[in-house]
Every structure is written in structure tokens, then in C-alpha cells.
Amino acid sequence: MSIPESLTARLLNLVELDMHSNQLNSIPNSIGCLSKLKLLNISGNLLLSLPKTIENCRALEELNANFNMLTHLPDTIGFELINLKKLCINSNKIAHLPYSTSHLTNLRVLDARLNCLRSLPDDLENLINLEILNVSQNFQYLSKLPYSVGFLISLHELDVSYNKITELPDSIGCLKKLQKLSVEGNRLVSPPPEVVEQGIRAVKQYLCEKINGMHDKSPKKKSWFGKLARCSTFSGANLPRDDFGVPSNRTIDAIASPRFIAMLSPRRLLSPKTYFSK
Structure with a gap:
């Protein structure tokens, strides 16, 4: 119809x-x-x-x-x-x-x-x-x-x-x-x-x-940045300083030195957790 x-x-x-x-x-x-x-x-x-x-x-x-x-x-x-x-x-x-x-x-x-x-x-x-x-x-x-x-x-x-x-x-x-x-x-x-x-x-x-994530049971990944900071890798604590105690402008050269290259090597970064507790 x-x-x-x-x-x-x-x-x-x-x-x-x-x-x-x-x-x-x-x-x-x-x-x-x-x-x-x-x-x-x-x-x-x-x-x-x-x-x-x-x-x-x-x-x-x-x-x-x-x-x-x-x-x-x-x-x-x-x-x-x-x-x-x-x-x-x-x-x-x-x-x-x-x-x-x-x-x-x-x-x-x-x-x-x-x-x-x-x-x-x-x-x-x-x-x-x-x-x-x-x-x-x-x-x-x-x-x-x-x-x-x-x-x-x-x-x-x-x-x-x-x-x-x-x-x-x-x-x-x-x-x-x-x-x-x-x-x-x-x-x-x-x-x-x-x-x-x-x-x-x-x-x-x-x-x-x-x-708000209160029911999220998945484990949170820990950042490597904290570990690197504790090792003074990015803190500048071990960088050369001038006569006034201020870090030297030779930061890049310092990081490029054998000592700092060793700190950032994959072997160090990927080493067991106990290596960082020293």
C-alpha cells in the first residue's frame, strides 16, 4: 500500500x-x-x-x-x-x-x-x-x-x-x-x-x-634516566671545572674522553643491576 x-x-x-x-x-x-x-x-x-x-x-x-x-x-x-x-x-x-x-x-x-x-x-x-x-x-x-x-x-x-x-x-x-x-x-x-x-x-x-589509573595493574617501566643520573652521567659532577668551581666549557670534550665514553657504553648501560649499586 x-x-x-x-x-x-x-x-x-x-x-x-x-x-x-x-x-x-x-x-x-x-x-x-x-x-x-x-x-x-x-x-x-x-x-x-x-x-x-x-x-x-x-x-x-x-x-x-x-x-x-x-x-x-x-x-x-x-x-x-x-x-x-x-x-x-x-x-x-x-x-x-x-x-x-x-x-x-x-x-x-x-x-x-x-x-x-x-x-x-x-x-x-x-x-x-x-x-x-x-x-x-x-x-x-x-x-x-x-x-x-x-x-x-x-x-x-x-x-x-x-x-x-x-x-x-x-x-x-x-x-x-x-x-x-x-x-x-x-x-x-x-x-x-x-x-x-x-x-x-x-x-x-x-x-x-x-x-586516573587506579585500576591499572600493569607494571610500570622504570626509566634508565634515574640510573644514569645516579651514576653522574648527566649531572656534571665529574666534569672538569675552572678556578671558580664552575663546569668548564669543554663539556663535550670531556664527555668524549675515554673515561666518559666507557660510562655510556652499551656494556655499562646494559650491565646487571648490581653494577649501579656500587
């Missing part, structure tokens, strides 16, 4: 359009003529794609395309629908959100659960007004969140449950307004299950501490 092009072309003053559950196979290109449209409900249909002309509905504030068969969104949708506040595309077959999604600076709600999402755009920090982000139940497809998710300064709710995520970005610990975090159904290693069980405060604290 489809809607005649001429029908939507005549509804130039339309503000709300509800076409849900009509077994629609397509949306007419003339939808772009509805420059005053603020709410569009096309959920519960058989849509495979949205017409690119939908980007001309620049007054649109809410788009509900739940329960369709969408595999993608128009590539530049985020550059044009600058007034969009609510984008609901759950229960589709979308694999990737277009890069332009990160330019929806007025967006408050993004519901993309029950899709086939494999990744999210990297520049999510541009969504400065986003309050609710739901990318749950993408099951075996979504295995990682971008670090930028921790820069969503207005985020109140984050639902990433039932995915394949093993590690939450440390940056989530910086989300001061985050009140609800759903992570069940993942095989999280960081933060570990015992931390997750303690609730959102414990998770945020763990991730904050991780940013």
Missing part, C-alpha cells in the same frame, strides 16, 4: 501526520513539501527505507518509525532535521546510524533498540541535549561503545542491555547527570560484575578511578 504523491503535496499546512499500522511499503517523495510538519508517525508499517526528501521537513520535532523493516536512514538526515527532538527507530534492521546523526544538536531522545547496530557514530558529544539513549537488544551485533558517549553532558538514561559489550568506556564515569544505567545481558569485564551489582554510583566511581 502507498499514499498518492498528490495527497501529501496538498497538505502544506499540516503539523501532525499519523500513518501508523497501514502496511505502507513506501512514503511519497512529496513528504518533503510539508515544511510545517512537526510530528510524523509511520510506525508499524513495511517500510524498507525513508525518502531523502524527508530532510526537507525542517520543522520536524518527532519522528516515529518503529516496527518497520528499515535497513538504513538517509545519510544527511542529521544535517537537515535540525529541530528534531525525538527519533524513534526501534525494531528495524538498521546496521549503522549515519554520521550526520551526531549533528542533531536538539535531540532529546534516541531510541534505536532491537536493530542490528554494529556501531555508533564517533562524535556523539555533539548531541549536547540528549537525555535518553537506548541502544539495547542489538544482541550479537553491538560489541563496543564510542568513547564520546561519556561526553553526553545532558544524558539521564543510558540503556545498553543485551548486547555483546565487554567493556564500558571510562568516560561514562564523567556523566554527572546520569541517573539510570542498564547493562544487563552483556558479558562485562570492565567494570566487573561485582561492581555492577552495587549500582550506578559504584560503576561511575570505578570508571572514574580507572581514568
Whole structure:
């Protein structure tokens, strides 16, 4: 079933359009003529794609395309629908959100659960007004969140449950307004299950501490500079001095002398630790 092009072309003053559950196979290109449209409900249909002309509905504030068969969104949708506040595309077959999604600076709600999402755009920090982000139940497809998710300064709710995520970005610990975090159904290693069980405060604290390196168990490499300094290699303690006790200008010559060349030789630098304890 489809809607005649001429029908939507005549509804130039339309503000709300509800076409849900009509077994629609397509949306007419003339939808772009509805420059005053603020709410569009096309959920519960058989849509495979949205017409690119939908980007001309620049007054649109809410788009509900739940329960369709969408595999993608128009590539530049985020550059044009600058007034969009609510984008609901759950229960589709979308694999990737277009890069332009990160330019929806007025967006408050993004519901993309029950899709086939494999990744999210990297520049999510541009969504400065986003309050609710739901990318749950993408099951075996979504295995990682971008670090930028921790820069969503207005985020109140984050639902990433039932995915394949093993590690939450440390940056989530910086989300001061985050009140609800759903992570069940993942095989999280960081933060570990015992931390997750303690609730959102414990998770945020763990991730904050991780940013500061408090959970880093890897051994720190010791610098050779300290050893060289203790051996007076770079301290100038053994350099020739003039009559006033000031190191001589012949520093380079001194370092080039057999004595100092021996100090900087690979054999000395790579010798056992006991050599430096003398």
C-alpha cells in the first residue's frame, strides 16, 4: 500500500501526520513539501527505507518509525532535521546510524533498540541535549561503545542491555547527570560484575578511578634516566671545572674522553643491576 504523491503535496499546512499500522511499503517523495510538519508517525508499517526528501521537513520535532523493516536512514538526515527532538527507530534492521546523526544538536531522545547496530557514530558529544539513549537488544551485533558517549553532558538514561559489550568506556564515569544505567545481558569485564551489582554510583566511581589509573595493574617501566643520573652521567659532577668551581666549557670534550665514553657504553648501560649499586 502507498499514499498518492498528490495527497501529501496538498497538505502544506499540516503539523501532525499519523500513518501508523497501514502496511505502507513506501512514503511519497512529496513528504518533503510539508515544511510545517512537526510530528510524523509511520510506525508499524513495511517500510524498507525513508525518502531523502524527508530532510526537507525542517520543522520536524518527532519522528516515529518503529516496527518497520528499515535497513538504513538517509545519510544527511542529521544535517537537515535540525529541530528534531525525538527519533524513534526501534525494531528495524538498521546496521549503522549515519554520521550526520551526531549533528542533531536538539535531540532529546534516541531510541534505536532491537536493530542490528554494529556501531555508533564517533562524535556523539555533539548531541549536547540528549537525555535518553537506548541502544539495547542489538544482541550479537553491538560489541563496543564510542568513547564520546561519556561526553553526553545532558544524558539521564543510558540503556545498553543485551548486547555483546565487554567493556564500558571510562568516560561514562564523567556523566554527572546520569541517573539510570542498564547493562544487563552483556558479558562485562570492565567494570566487573561485582561492581555492577552495587549500582550506578559504584560503576561511575570505578570508571572514574580507572581514568586516573587506579585500576591499572600493569607494571610500570622504570626509566634508565634515574640510573644514569645516579651514576653522574648527566649531572656534571665529574666534569672538569675552572678556578671558580664552575663546569668548564669543554663539556663535550670531556664527555668524549675515554673515561666518559666507557660510562655510556652499551656494556655499562646494559650491565646487571648490581653494577649501579656500587
